[in-house]
Amino acid sequence: MTRRVLVIDDEPDIREITALTLERLAGWEVLIASNGSDGARLAVDGRPDAVLLDVMMPDVDGEATARLIRANCDLRELPIVLLSAATQLPAWAEELGVLGLVAKPFDPIGLPDQVRAELGW
């Protein structure tokens, strides 16, 4: 069965490259959201298998988005991986059950493997 991942990032170019990479190299179905609120909605409606979440976003940032997702009892176990310019997991990541982090800038060729490793796929 095809994996379905949700990419939440406010930067259009990053969204497009990430989506293209995961679709073309990993063969996954990719849902995209350009802000935290849309992302949290799509996490419910789109039924993704995992979320790739940007951290620094205006208004609803990565932490707030993760809280919105976790606030839905159906999404308590939804795997979340951060896609961030930071090199280390922020303090709130553990509390919200974030699995890991892929640092930006990432190597697109290695991205699917990096995401698989963080998700345990």
Added chain:
Amino acid sequence: MTAGRPPIPADEAERVAALRALALLDTPSEERFDRITRTAQRVLNVPIALITLVDTDRQYFKSCQGLGVSETPRSASFCAHAIAADDILHVRDALEDPRFVRNPLVLGSPYIRFYAGKPLQSVSGHRLGTLCVIDIVPRNLTEDEASTLIDLAAWAELELAVITMSQAVRQRDQLQRRLRTVAESVPLGLALLDPAHGITAANSSLSALTGLSTDALVGAPLNRLLSDRTTANRPLVLTVPGEMDAVLTAADGSRRDVRVSCAPLQDDDGGALVAVISDVTAQRAVERLKDEIISVTGHELRTPLTAIRGSLGLLAAGIGGGLAPDSQRLVDSAVRNTERLIRLVNDMLDVERLAAGQLPMQLGPADLADVATAAGDGLLQVAAEAGVGLHVEADGPVPVVGDRDRLIQVATNLVHNAIKFSSVGATVHVKAALADDGATLTVEDSGDGMDAADTERIFERFTQLDTGANRAGAGAGLGLAIVRGIVEAHSGTVTVTSAPGQGSTFEVRLPHASGARP
């Protein structure tokens, strides 16, 4: 003539110093002393009464009744004999005393026959001169007369003490004025505090800082003006002695970042304190701006770099369709240079954060052998492209406590450098090993090496050695600064052993952390 020479007292140097300090030599006569000599002259019924001060080579008459001179040589001085002891020197007839029989003041004017002198002591206990009475006929000093002379001498000593005291008061006042000038001119807030931390005195800098007059400051508790920097609005808890960062709220409600240092006043039993308050608002603003620039730069540079690297990576991999050979070469070059730019951005941010002590470290159990292997694996392709062999030696685990990712960064930087400075066909040796006091990671190359003078310099930021080696592979000179920063954050050391033409061996030593010992 030696028989007549007056002896030199044992305390001569200190005695003369005490005499000079009084500043009475060669000064006009003063009523405070003249009334004593007048009294002595009248009560003891003598033609001559003097207050003498025995200087190095002379005796000076500070007060003089019955003589027309102001000084005589010390060698001919009766008083210079008198100051050898505490008691009165009593010469009934100078012509019958071998010490004075040939004295010019006896043989000539004023033809001294009788002398009685009582030494005068300074406050510090040195005999400076005498109160003496002189006659030109022989006579005997009765017991009553001796008592009078002693009383009058005590009076003269009292006058000397008054001079010393007023000098001390003047000096104290001057010192206080100087201290006050210093306290008022330093650009630091100063406050004296009583044990309950209420202000008892404040300088004008503190007044300017707080917007309160120095009078209004007195009585105010200092910690009510200051709040904790981290938990604003909570009054500062002063630690004594100690330095604290705080926020000062001025009378107009404006806030300043300040640094407060508190110390107990020496020699004060009442528990009084001195507090020094410096305005560090500008400094803190610069620090905040720097943090912000680093953080914004990190994000703002990484975001476009992510897009560029991603696009180029996908293009190079043929995701956008196959590339003609020339296009492929151009895209590959763009990928390589993007990666170089990313490394530079990351290194600069790391260096800044290391310098500010803000590079996050996640310390935990780590294996230096695994670190060496991971770094080696990551550089296999770089080594292959450079035609350099890479040999990683790690027999069994080498447990340390550290941040695995940061230690891999250390090993990677060292091995990458070693590859860069190696010739084609050479081999770089990497070894992780246990040591008595911890663990070591060594990276050895057979490159050009360096002068001993450079072995410390290379760990500084932006340092590159002009070796004429492969400049294309050179970086910004940050790699080794990062290595040292990370290693020192692990309480370790990094050193290099090298000589020109002999290659270089870098050694990282990490200490055993508690519980990390195998």
